[in-house]
Amino acid sequence: MVSVNCLNCETPFSVPPSVLKYGGGKYCSRGCYNKNISSNLINHWADKLIYSTCQECGKQFQVSPAYLRDGRRKYCSLQCYNRNRSAVSKLKWSKLAIYKQCKNCGKTFRLSPYRKDTAKFCSYNCFHEFGWEDEPKKRQAKRMKGNIPWNKGKRGIYSAGTIEKIRSARLRQKILMTDTSIEIIVRQQLEKYKVLFEHPFNLGDRFQCDFYVPILDLIVECDGEYWHNLEENKKRDKLKDAYAKKCGFDLIRLKEHQIKDPSFDIMTHLEKNIEAIL
Incomplete structure (x- = not known):
C-alpha cells in the first residue's frame, strides 16, 4: 500500500499501487471527489455563464447559453417550476371543467371532462348518504331471481336438473x-x-x-x-x-x-x- 494525500482535504490515506498506476487514488472519499469536481466545473463555466430571469419569481440566476438556446432553464429552482406548472394546470382545467349537480345534496360541483358521465355526487359523504352502493346489489338480486347460473365450484346453488347434467357429463368423460x-x-x-x-x-x-x-x-x-x-x-x-x-x-x-x-x-x-x- 502507498500513502498519498487527498487532493481536496489533504488527508493522508493508503491506496494500492495498481490504483495509482491507472490514475486513481486522488481522493479519500466520494464526498471529496464530488466537491473537487463541482469546484472545477464552476471555475470552468464562470466566464461562460450568463444571467437569465426566472419566469415565476423574477429572480436573476446564472445559466449556460446552451440551455437558453434549447428553451430550457426558464426557472431559477424546482420550486418555481412546480408553482408555475400548478398554476398552468389549474388555468387549463378551469377552462375545460364541467359543472354538475349532486344527486344527494343538490350542490353544484366542478369536475374534469373525463368524469362527466360517471360522477354523480360531490363527495363520498353524499355517495354513502344516498345509499348508492346498495343499488348494484338490488339489481343483482333482481337479475339472479329465478335464474340459477352454471358456476362450477360453487356449492348450494344448483337445481336438481343442473346436478343431473353434471353427473351425466362426468360419466361420459372417459379420461x-x-x-x-x-x-x-x-x-x-x-x-x-x-x-x-x-x-x-x-x-x-x-x-x-x-x-x-x-x-x-x-x-x-x-x-x-x-x-x-x-x-x-x-x-x-x-x-x-x-x-x-x-x-x-x-x-x-x-x-x-x-x-x-x-x-x-x-x-x-x-x-x-x-x-x-x-
Missing part, C-alpha cells in the same frame, strides 16, 4: 383431464405390481369411481381429506358404497393420509384376495 396427487400414487402402485385396472370406472349410470380391479371385482376409492369430510359428500359416499354392494362389487376407501404415508403399499389393502392376483 380425466388431470389425476389428483393421491390417484397418481395409487395408479403407480398398481402399475408397479402389474395389476390390471380401469381408471376411471363408471358404476352403472349413477356414479364414477376412481379405480376398478377386474380380477378382484374390487373398486378402490381415493378420498381427499377436505372434500370427503363435507357432510354432503359423506352422504354421497354412503350412497355410492350401498350402490356398489347392490351391484355385486367390493369397495374400499383409501384416505389421503394413508396414501401419502411413505410406507404405503397398495398390496396390503388387497391382501384378502392376494392369491387371486398372484
